[in-house]
Amino acid sequence: MVFKAIIPAAGYGTRNLPITKAIPKEMFPINSRPVIDYIVQEAIHAGIKEILIILSRNKTAIMDYFDRSIELEWFLNTHQKSNMLKGIVPPKVSFQYVRQPQALGLGQAVQLGQTFAGDDPFVVLLPDQLCLKQPPPLCKMIKLYEQFKHPVIGLQTVERELLQNYGVISGKQIQAGVYRLDSIVEKPQINPPSHLAVMGRYILTSKIFAALNQLKAENGGELQLTDALNVLIQQDEAYGYVFKEKWYDTSIESEYINAQRCAYKMNKQT
Numbered sequence: 001m002v003f004k005a006i007i008p009a010a011g012y013g014t015r016n017l018p019i020t021k022a023i024p025k026e027m028f029p030i031n032s033r034p035v036i037d038y039i040v041q042e043a044i045h046a047g048i049k050e051i052l053i054i055l056s057r058n059k060t061a062i063m064d065y066f067d068r069s070i071e072l073e074w075f076l077n078t079h080q081k082s083n084m085l086k087g088i089v090p091p092k093v094s095f096q097y098v099r100q101p102q103a104l105g106l107g108q109a110v111q112l113g114q115t116f117a118g119d120d121p122f123v124v125l126l127p128d129q130l131c132l133k134q135p136p137p138l139c140k141m142i143k144l145y146e147q148f149k150h151p152v153i154g155l156q157t158v159e160r161e162l163l164q165n166y167g168v169i170s171g172k173q174i175q176a177g178v179y180r181l182d183s184i185v186e187k188p189q190i191n192p193p194s195h196l197a198v199m200g201r202y203i204l205t206s207k208i209f210a211a212l213n214q215l216k217a218e219n220g221g222e223l224q225l226t227d228a229l230n231v232l233i234q235q236d237e238a239y240g241y242v243f244k245e246k247w248y249d250t251s252i253e254s255e256y257i258n259a260q261r262c263a264y265k266m267n268k269q270t
Contacts, residue, residue, distance in 0.1 A: 047139075
């Protein structure tokens with residue numbers, strides 16, 4: 001069973017400057033809840049019991065959000081506002097945190113979770129990739145992992161002109177919406193191998209750490225998770241699951257606004 005998740009949240013958020021100089025992009029609100037709260041709830045709904053959040057020095061607001069506020073709880077209780085307590089009580093899941101001293105790539109962020117993951121399979125959830133559909137598609141990915149016992153990567157069909165912004169897979173379809181992977185090309189500028197882009201959800205095994213440890217850092221010192229995944233694919237098996245659900249990249253302003261609108265409509269309907 002998959003009970004652990006890593007959420008990398010240490011990036012600088014340069015696409016969203018200047019606001020991210022002071023406010024982490026993971027804390028951008030959607031219906032009075034930060035984006036990262038939706039990601040955590042997605043993990044909990046899929047059965048995750050332990051979450052490691054990778055932070056940078058200026059993102060302690062994320063830790064504060066998932067901690068108790070005794071003073072606020074006291075205020076609500078003593079001012080006849082106890083009905084609001086449900087919205088501020090931290091979720092029932094074990095949180096751990098580790099700092100990434102420098103933003104040196106998604107691979108390095110995952111590498112920092114080696115002690116946390118141990119020998120167990122684990123999920124990686126990128127916090128700026130948001131799906132509002134319930135139940136979240138992560139549940140289907142976990143079922144697929146339990147079937148194959150090999151890494152599973154979330155995919156989505158993307159228009160050709162946008163593929164240069166993503167990792168793009170090459171592989172063979174083995175059943176509806178499921179591919180056995182041959183390789184992943186990071187941000188192909190010409191001749192992308194398919195229309196299927198990696199979409200911010202991964203189920204990995206401890207073998208990923210050996211693959212990361214043997215990589216040489218790129219110029220600038222970054223370690224790319226895609227490079228480690230390609231090592232694994234050549235040595236073993238990995239699968240891709242094609243999402244049918246709508247996803248929002250909340251670090252893109254137009255998609256963030258669309259996610260807000262969708263969440264507002266869903267909230268009104270309930």
